[in-house]
Amino acid sequence: INAMPDIICLKDGEGRWLEANDFYLQVLLLDGVNYKGKKDSALADYSPYYTNIFLEAEKSDETTWLSRKITRKEQTIPRPERINLIFDIIIVPLFYHDGKRKGIVLIGRDITDRKMAEDALQREMRFTKTIIESSPAFFVAIKKDGNIVLINHSMTSALGYTEDEVIGKDFLSTFVPENDWETLIEIFKKVCKMNLPTANENYILKKDGQKLLIEWHGIPIRSEKREFEYFLGVGLDVTEKKKLELQLNQARKMEAVGTLAGGIAHNFNNLLTGMQGYISLMLMDIDSKNPH
Numbered sequence: 146i147n148a149m150p151d152i153i154c155l156k157d158g159e160g161r162w163l164e165a166n167d168f169y170l171q172v173l174l175l176d177g178v179n180y181k182g183k184k185d186s187a188l189a190d191y192s193p194y195y196t197n198i199f200l201e202a203e204k205s206d207e208t209t210w211l212s213r214k215i216t217r218k219e220q221t222i223p224r225p226e227r228i229n230l231i232f233d234i235i236i237v238p239l240f241y242h243d244g245k246r247k248g249i250v251l252i253g254r255d256i257t258d259r260k261m262a263e264d265a266l267q268r269e270m271r272f273t274k275t276i277i278e279s280s281p282a283f284f285v286a287i288k289k290d291g292n293i294v295l296i297n298h299s300m301t302s303a304l305g306y307t308e309d310e311v312i313g314k315d316f317l318s319t320f321v322p323e324n325d326w327e328t329l330i331e332i333f334k335k336v337c338k339m340n341l342p343t344a345n346e347n348y349i350l351k352k353d354g355q356k357l358l359i360e361w362h363g364i365p366i367r368s369e370k371r372e373f374e375y376f377l378g379v380g381l382d383v384t385e386k387k388k389l390e391l392q393l394n395q396a397r398k399m400e401a402v403g404t405l406a407g408g409i410a411h412n413f414n415n416l417l418t419g420m421q422g423y424i425s426l427m428l429m430d431i432d433s434k435n436p437h
Contacts, residue, residue: 152232152253158246160184160206169253172222172230173198198222206249209236220253231257283359283380286366289337289373291315303382305352320349322356336365337373346383358384 146153152169156162162180170176174192185199185206192199198220209216215237222230232253239247277284277297286295293316301308304320311319317326325347336343342364348356363378 150255152251152255154251156206156249156251158248160203160249162188163248172224194225195222202251205236209238209249210246213238213240219256228257230255231260283378283382285316285378285380287316287333287376287378289375291317291333293319294375300380303351303357304349322348322350333376336363336376340365340367356384357382358387 146164146166147168149166150168151166152172153164153166154162154169155164161182161184165175165180170178170180173188173195175188178188178191180188180191185202189196189199205216205218215235217233217235220232220234222232224230233256234251234253237250237252239249241247277295278299280297281299283300283303284295284297285293285300288294292313293311294313296308296311298308301311317329321329329347332343332345342362344360344362346358346360349359350356359380360383361378361380363376366374366377368374
């Protein structure tokens with residue numbers, strides 16, 4: 146049992162320690178202690194730092210014996226001036242043929258690293274979700290079958306839906322005008338085959354039927370086996386931007402027309418000035434009594 150990476154402890158039917166491996170003794174600061182024949186409550190005197198752990202162990206053993214079933218729990222064991230250890234504890238009750246208590250076996254696997262990794266992953270996921278939910282941009286994830294698996298609040302709010310109304314629904318039939326389906330299907334097929342980001346603009350429909358022009362930037366997400374899992378799209382509502390661009394282009398056209406008209410008028414004025422000069426010269430040579 147000393148060669149095993151787990152903590153191991155064997156107790157008799159009264160809860161007295163029979164055998165424990167070195168790892169468990171080190172964890173509970175019982176190195177050099179004659180533990181055999183002692184209950185957990187008695188061992189607490191040898192390692193006061195873990196009094197609560199020992200007392201809790203006696204309660205857990207009793208609960209396991211009464212249930213007559215294997216019990217399992219996660220237990221955090223604090224360590225002075227060190228990182229706390231987390232164990233996946235399994236407690237096995239043993240009985241004689243007549244039903245009397247024979248003993249109990251405790252086995253604990255150190256899952257500290259795994260729990261720390263899980264906690265780090267959870268923090269990262271919460272951070273990512275916060276970014277997605279607080280962003281004014283639209284976020285949507287679409288599976289290969291076209292169904293929506295993720296959508297952020299900005300998008301549902303702008304389109305007049307709730308998340309529950311659209312999760313699991315087909316993206317095209319829910320949001321895209323029918324005359325744009327063919328174009329987007331072809332884009333989606335290319336995305337599934339390739340591993341390159343895409344950029345395109347298309348209209349999507351609000352719940353009330355109004356159209357919004359969205360500038361999409363997307364990328365395919367693949368599994369470790371490089372198989373396509375879903376498409377992640379980030380969209381920006383450019384409806385008002387396009388309207389302003391059209392207005393600006395119209396203004397520029399009007400400005401160009403005005404400039405052209407001004408140039409024509411200027412040239413025409415130049416012609417009139419020359420004509421007026423020639424007429425003035427002609428009038429100087431005509432007798433003032435001439436009726437013309």
